[in-house]
Amino acid sequence: MTAQLIDGNALAKKIRAEVSGRTEALKARGVQPALAVIMVGDDPASEVYTRHKVNDSTETGLAATLERYPADMTEAALLARIRTLNADAAVHGILVQLPIPKHMDTAKVIETISPAKDVDGFHIASAGALMVGQPGFWPCTPYGCMKMLESIGYELRGKNAVVIGRSNIVGKPMAMMLLAKDATVTICHSRTRDLKAFTLQADLVVAAVGKRNVLTADMVKPGAVVIDVGMNRNDEGKLCGDVDFSGVKEVAGWITPVPGGVGPMTRAMLLVNTLEAAERASSPR
Ligand code: GUN
Secondary structure: OOOEEOOHHHHHHHHHHHHHHHHHHHHHOOOOOEEEEEEEOOOHHHHHHHHHHHHHHHHHOOEEEEEEEOOOOOHHHHHHHHHHHHHOOOOOEEEEOOOOOOOOOHHHHHHHOOHHHOOOOOOHHHHHHHHHOOOOOOOHHHHHHHHHHHHOOOOOOOOEEEEEOOOOOOHHHHHHHHHHOOOEEEEEOOOOOOHHHHHOOOOEEEEOOOOOOOEOHHHOOOOOEEEEOOOEEOOOOOEEOOEOHHHHOOOOOEEOOOOOOHHHHHHHHHHHHHHHHHHHHHOOO
16 A cells, blocks of 8 residues: 555544534533434434434534424424524524425525535535635535644645546535635536546545545546545445545555545534534624
């Protein structure tokens, strides 16, 4: 192996410790940062994710509640609940776990969350703020990727960065964050012709497609930084990313593993956003 590993578990632990410290400081001023997590229906993956979010929060000193509603909840009832939470000064972050049942309009639900409490960074106002470089909330996964790059002291200015994937919650915001750091950014996707021609030019590749082996060793420039956002299962049922880790680690300069890479960072950045929401609410500019 030639690549150095970027250890997401270790970095997330450090970030959680920082969040704990800042949370203590807020509490000393009488502010208890609080996150409300809403889950509608009983999607098994969402059960796990929401439990993690609540446990991570409470372990860090944040207050967190999980509100569970049946799959047949009406959209009007969900919107009403969000509006009540928007108006509740004791709640700083609101997160509606996705997916929500099909009879609900996801965009409408997200847009009902107050941008000041949008700790997922999914609101159109958060996306707009990121686009124009205004303060807002950044989506947790690309934000975590940026923290990983920062942790290795990676200078993005003038670098060629290739983002594979164009989702609203990872690919597009990732590209904006890299651009804001003066990287030359290319977004590749399922319709890109000759993906390899792009990735071979890249000093940094972020793979965020949700498909195994999207990036293989022959597609990577020697010494490049490779960030793997993927969460897939291999033939043996083991967790794996979008990157062919065993091959690419022989070529890359830095690489994130799966598991233990971006995943724990996504979780940590939700805590950062929630704390940040509480800090902003308690000392308005
Ligand atoms: N479903 C899968 N990932 C996420 C996430 O980060 N936030 C929300 N709200 N739902 C999700």
